[in-house]
Amino acid sequence: MTRGQKIEEKVFKSLMIFATYFILAILAIIIYSIFEKGIKSVSWEMLTQIPKGGYYYGKGGGILNAILGSLALATGASVLAFVIGLPVALYLNVFLIRHKKVIDVIRFLLDLVWGIPSIVYGAFGFSLMIFFGLQTSLLAGILTVTLFILPIMIRSMDEILRTVPVGLQEAAYSLGSNKSEIAFKIFTRQSFSGIITAVLLSFGRGIGDAAAVLFTAGYTDHLPNGLLEPVATLPLSIFFQLSSPVPEVQNRAYASALVLTLIILIVSLFSRGLGKRYHKTKINF
Amino acid sequence: MYLLNRKQRHAVNYTWMIISLLLVAFLPFLLFLGLYIKSVLLLDDYSLVDLIFSRTWKPSSGQFGFYPFIVGSVWVTLVAMLITAPVCLLTAIYVTQYTRKYFLRIMHPAIDILAGIPSVVYGLWGILVIVPFISQYLGPWMGVKTMGYSILAASFVLSIMIIPFVLNILIEIFRSIPMELKEAALSLGATQWQTIKHVLIKKALPGIIAAFGFGLARAFGETMAVLMVVGNVVRLPKSVFDPGYTLPALIANNYGEMMSIPKYDSALMFAALLLLAVSLFFNLVMHFFIVRYNKF
Numbered sequence: 001m002t003r004g005q006k007i008e009e010k011v012f013k014s015l016m017i018f019a020t021y022f023i024l025a026i027l028a029i030i031i032y033s034i035f036e037k038g039i040k041s042v043s044w045e046m047l048t049q050i051p052k053g054g055y056y057y058g059k060g061g062g063i064l065n066a067i068l069g070s071l072a073l074a075t076g077a078s079v080l081a082f083v084i085g086l087p088v089a090l091y092l093n094v095f096l097i098r099h100k101k102v103i104d105v106i107r108f109l110l111d112l113v114w115g116i117p118s119i120v121y122g123a124f125g126f127s128l129m130i131f132f133g134l135q136t137s138l139l140a141g142i143l144t145v146t147l148f149i150l151p152i153m154i155r156s157m158d159e160i161l162r163t164v165p166v167g168l169q170e171a172a173y174s175l176g177s178n179k180s181e182i183a184f185k186i187f188t189r190q191s192f193s194g195i196i197t198a199v200l201l202s203f204g205r206g207i208g209d210a211a212a213v214l215f216t217a218g219y220t221d222h223l224p225n226g227l228l229e230p231v232a233t234l235p236l237s238i239f240f241q242l243s244s245p246v247p248e249v250q251n252r253a254y255a256s257a258l259v260l261t262l263i264i265l266i267v268s269l270f271s272r273g274l275g276k277r278y279h280k281t282k283i284n285f
Numbered sequence: 286m287y288l289l290n291r292k293q294r295h296a297v298n299y300t301w302m303i304i305s306l307l308l309v310a311f312l313p314f315l316l317f318l319g320l321y322i323k324s325v326l327l328l329d330d331y332s333l334v335d336l337i338f339s340r341t342w343k344p345s346s347g348q349f350g351f352y353p354f355i356v357g358s359v360w361v362t363l364v365a366m367l368i369t370a371p372v373c374l375l376t377a378i379y380v381t382q383y384t385r386k387y388f389l390r391i392m393h394p395a396i397d398i399l400a401g402i403p404s405v406v407y408g409l410w411g412i413l414v415i416v417p418f419i420s421q422y423l424g425p426w427m428g429v430k431t432m433g434y435s436i437l438a439a440s441f442v443l444s445i446m447i448i449p450f451v452l453n454i455l456i457e458i459f460r461s462i463p464m465e466l467k468e469a470a471l472s473l474g475a476t477q478w479q480t481i482k483h484v485l486i487k488k489a490l491p492g493i494i495a496a497f498g499f500g501l502a503r504a505f506g507e508t509m510a511v512l513m514v515v516g517n518v519v520r521l522p523k524s525v526f527d528p529g530y531t532l533p534a535l536i537a538n539n540y541g542e543m544m545s546i547p548k549y550d551s552a553l554m555f556a557a558l559l560l561l562a563v564s565l566f567f568n569l570v571m572h573f574f575i576v577r578y579n580k581f
Contacts, residue, residue, distance in 0.1 A: 111568065180294065
């Protein structure tokens with residue numbers, strides 16, 4: 001090895017170490033600055049009250065409307081996406097197992113849809129709303145977010161269901177089960193933890209996205225009280241509060257960001273924990 | 286015990302599956318059609334070339350030139366990729382080739398957290414940290430006067446946002462390269478870095494390109510974080526320190542008033558259609574790179 005090669009080796013290795021720790025450092029800085037700014041303005045009042053008159057000029061109130069709105073919206077969308085997504089993922093892995101080409105095409109379509117930016121879903125949802133004569137509402141928001149998280153949910157379930165061994169399927173067939181029984185009774189049980197993870201992952205995506213709900217869910221200072229009423233969401237409340245010139249309102253935006261980040265972190269921790277816990281129902285090969 | 290017998294239950298489940306599958310399979314076409322129908326009003330009056338290359342954006346007088354937004358989007362995306370690409374490539378090589386297994390167990394949660402942070406929070410972080418950094422330190426240091434809200438700020442925030450996405454694909458790709466290939470190169474006397482440079486990267490090249498392409502497509506459509514730090518000025522940027530405007534930001538900023546000006550809604554839907562087309566095109570092309578990679 002010549003001297004030049006040795007230097008090259010050293011240089012690139014240090015660059016790699018630098019890149020890796022750069023990513024970790026950026027993550028630390030992000031988490032730190034969100035916590036440091038947010039923790040000062042978080043208060044019990046903020047979490048439990050809706051905005052009062054003059055809230056956007058720095059007067060009292062909180063963001064309960066946005067917290068509940070976001071939870072309602074993301075829950076609704078996750079449930080709906082689950083109802084549509086689970087059968088698709090099961091169909092791919094149980095019914096189409098012998099048709100590799102068809103599976104590949106569908107997976108490819110799903111990956112395409114996954115890559116579409118959420119603002120496009122927002123615009124599409126908006127044009128659907130106009131078409132059906134709907135107002136901005138919780139329902140329109142749920143439908144749009146459902147479309148947006150559907151490919152994420154299906155592909156993550158699909159990745160889990162793929163790992164179910166063929167032997168299990170064959171054993172079930174030999175005992176006389178039909179395909180849908182195998183799908184809903186065997187596959188769902190065997191990949192239970194993975195399915196929960198997929199749902200929680202999609203929930204996290206749904207609750208954090210602003211662009212899809214910007215046009216469709218609207219915004220309101222009241223608590224959500226019906227599917228056809230507009231609803232406030234946390235990402236939008238952060239966005240609106242941040243664009244205010246009043247410092248107190250901006251501080252509340254930091255606090256809201258902390259709340260949103262915490263919700264997402266808790267959901268992702270929860271999904272890891274659940275994944276470990278429900279390994280019991282799984283048959284190990 | 287059950288309302289329906291086995292056969293009927295099977296039929297119900299089967300229909301449910303097929304309906305869901307059809308809905309999902311037609312989703313990209315539905316999206317395209319829905320947006321196309323809305324933007325056809327604009328496409329009837331203006332030619333596609335005019336819309337894309339015209340520079341004046343005055344919706345109130347019926348002038349819809351998307352060129353500044355397209356240029357803004359391209360700048361932001363490319364500069365973001367310039368940051369993300371080397372960082373991700375180096376990190377992926379480092380964690381798969383140089384470190385022990387436990388290090389990946391630290392990296393994975395870190396990547397997951399980065400991926401989970403919502404884009405509004407990234408935008409807020411950009412305003413808190415990146416924008417002041419550029420206006421107070423980087424700008425004066427480079428001898429430029431800048432507000433901080435600029436192409437560069439948007440690119441930097443964006444580059445962090447797509448790191449988890451690109452890095453995950455790259456790590457998968459480097460892990461899927463067979464050990465024998467590496468062993469063969471090492472046994473012939475190549476050093477570790479030579480092996481990486483001449484064997485691993487060569488082998489993984491289609492996959493690496495695909496990872497960058499997917500990242501690019503993702504970056505192009507990112508809305509909120511970019512919107513919050515890019516400055517939103519309709520003007521052709523001359524340097525990365527200038528403010529700009531991107532296509533997604535255009536849609537998000539103007540949804541409120543789009544019903545009040547004629548053809549404005551069509552114009553915004555056309556912007557969405559453009560985004561959709563770019564995203565589909567990139568993902569399509571990159572998919573073939575991945576297929577090629579898997580064939581080796």
